[in-house]
Amino acid sequence: MRKILEWQIATLTRVKAETPTVKTLTFSLPSWVPHFPGQHYDIRLTAPDGYQTERSYSIASEPERGGEIDLTVERLEDGEVSPYLDDVLMVGDQIELRGPIGGYFVWEAQMGEPLLLVGGGSGVVPLMSMVRHWAAAGSKVPVLLLYSVRSPEEVIYSDELNHLCEMRDGLRIFYTFTRQTPPGWTGYQRRIDAQMLHEVVSQISKPFRVYICGPTLLVETAANHLVQLGIAAENIRTERFGPTGPSL
Amino acid sequence: MADSFISRGFLGKRRQPEVEGRVPPGQYVTPDFPVLSAGPTPHTPLDRWTFQISGLVRQPVSWSWEEFLSLPSKTYLTDIHCVTKWSKLDTQWKGVSVETLFTNIDLDPKAMFVEAFSDGDYTTNLPLEDILHDQAFVAYEFDGKPLQPEHGGPARLVVPHLYFWKSAKWVRGLNLMERDSPGFWESLGYHNRGDPWKEERYRGD
Numbered sequence: 001m002r003k004i005l006e007w008q009i010a011t012l013t014r015v016k017a018e019t020p021t022v023k024t025l026t027f028s029l030p031s032w033v034p035h036f037p038g039q040h041y042d043i044r045l046t047a048p049d050g051y052q053t054e055r056s057y058s059i060a061s062e063p064e065r066g067g068e069i070d071l072t073v074e075r076l077e078d079g080e081v082s083p084y085l086d087d088v089l090m091v092g093d094q095i096e097l098r099g100p101i102g103g104y105f106v107w108e109a110q111m112g113e114p115l116l117l118v119g120g121g122s123g124v125v126p127l128m129s130m131v132r133h134w135a136a137a138g139s140k141v142p143v144l145l146l147y148s149v150r151s152p153e154e155v156i157y158s159d160e161l162n163h164l165c166e167m168r169d170g171l172r173i174f175y176t177f178t179r180q181t182p183p184g185w186t187g188y189q190r191r192i193d194a195q196m197l198h199e200v201v202s203q204i205s206k207p208f209r210v211y212i213c214g215p216t217l218l219v220e221t222a223a224n225h226l227v228q229l230g231i232a233a234e235n236i237r238t239e240r241f242g243p244t245g246p247s248l
Numbered sequence: 249m250a251d252s253f254i255s256r257g258f259l260g261k262r263r264q265p266e267v268e269g270r271v272p273p274g275q276y277v278t279p280d281f282p283v284l285s286a287g288p289t290p291h292t293p294l295d296r297w298t299f300q301i302s303g304l305v306r307q308p309v310s311w312s313w314e315e316f317l318s319l320p321s322k323t324y325l326t327d328i329h330c331v332t333k334w335s336k337l338d339t340q341w342k343g344v345s346v347e348t349l350f351t352n353i354d355l356d357p358k359a360m361f362v363e364a365f366s367d368g369d370y371t372t373n374l375p376l377e378d379i380l381h382d383q384a385f386v387a388y389e390f391d392g393k394p395l396q397p398e399h400g401g402p403a404r405l406v407v408p409h410l411y412f413w414k415s416a417k418w419v420r421g422l423n424l425m426e427r428d429s430p431g432f433w434e435s436l437g438y439h440n441r442g443d444p445w446k447e448e449r450y451r452g453d
Contacts, residue, residue, distance in 0.1 A: 005437075005450045005451070005452055005453070007253075009253060044274065045255040045258045045260065046253055046254050046255050046258065047254070047255070047258050047259050047260045048254055051260045051262070052260075052273065052274060053260055053274065053275075053276055053333075054274035054275075054333050055333055056332055056333065080260060080261045080276060084255075084257075084258055088256070088257040088258065089256075089257075093256055094253075094256075095255060096253050096255070101437065101450060102436070102437070103435075103436030103437045104286050104432075104433075104436055105286070216282070216283040216398065219283075220283075220289060220398055223287070223288035223289065224288060224289065224291075226288070227288045233287055233288045233290075233368065234287070234369070236287050236288050237286060237287060238285060238286060238287055238288065239284075240282060240283055240284050
C-alpha cells in the first residue's frame, strides 16, 4: 500500500472559468489514487527562501476519472493561495499536492439510500463530486440538490447540472437565489430556512443521507432545522467551506 | 525531490515579525473564528448537562452545570491551531484546568490515556501527560461571553498545544484508560497525537 499522504508534484493541465471568481483547475497526478467524493487535497506553496503555506481544496471530479483531479477554487481577494492559483499558476506549471484526505464527509454510490445535498456558494464543490460520481457509477438512488447562491452568475457547474438533470432520471435541483434572481424566476429567492427545508424534504423518501456544505450560518441553519424535522443527526454530515464567517 | 520544490512565482504573504515563531509550519493566521464540525450542533439543556470523569479512577465523578461553574476557574490567553490550516492568536478563554478537575480524584496508576467524549458521539484520544500540568482546560467562556454552541458551548475541552480537533467541542467528560484508543478523527486518517509544531496532521506524518 502506498503511503497516500506523501507530497507529490502535480501538473496543471486545464483551467476552466466557472464564474467571475471561481475556476476549476485540473491537475495531472503522477501517483493518482481513487478518492471518495467529498474528500479534499492539500496544496503546499513554497517560496524561494523556503517559506511555505498550505490550504485544503475539495475535489470536484468523480473518482471514475483516473490520473487527474479537478479542484474548484474560489478567489478570495485578501487570500494568499487562491490569488496565486488564479493569477500566477498557468497550464504546464507544477505544484505540490497531497491527498485524498478526509473520511467522514464522503459518499459512495454503494452506500445506497437517497441523497439530500445542501450547498451554499462554493460549498457545492464536494457535492458536485458526489453528483458526478452518482452519474458515472449509474447509481439509481434519488438525489436532491438544494443549492443556495447569491445570483445566477455565481452558479458553479450550471450547464453541467442542467444537462445531468435532463439526461438522468433521479436528479432534481432546487436553486434559491438570495440576492438576484434570473428573469421571470418563480422559485426560491431567500436564504435557506425551515419552511424551504420542509418542502424539499417532503420530495424525498426516507431514510436518506444528508450532506451540507457552505458557510457556517447556512450549515448551522440547515443542520439544526433538519434535526428538528426529525432527520437523525447521524445521517447528517456537514462541512464548512469558503470564506470564514464572522467571529463570535 | 519534494523537499526542494519551489512554486514558480510564489512569494507569499509574510507574517508580521511579532507573530513569527508563534505560527506552526503550513499554518496561516486568521482574525476569524472558523467553525468546523462533522455533524449537527448538539443542544443539550443545561439542566441535563453533566461532566464526568470515569474509567480508571477509584471513584467516578460527575458535576452538574452549577457545580462545574463553582469550581475554581482561570482565564487563559493562548494561540490555537486547526489542522485545516488556520491559526488564531491570543484567544481568551475562561474555564477549569484539568489539573483542578483531577484534584481529590484518585487516578489509577495504570491510567496512561484519556478519551474526551462529547454530545453528538464525538470522541478524541490523548495521552494523559498531554492534559496534565495545566496544559488543558474545560472552557465555558470565550472573549468574556458564554461559549456559543457552534464553537462547542456550553463547554469544550481546550488543549492549545495540539491541533484543535483534540479540543473536543460539547465535551461531557474524560474517560481514563490504560491503553490508547483512537477517537473520531483519529480513526479517519488523522494523526493520533496532532502536534502542530511537528505538522502531525495525518496518519503517517
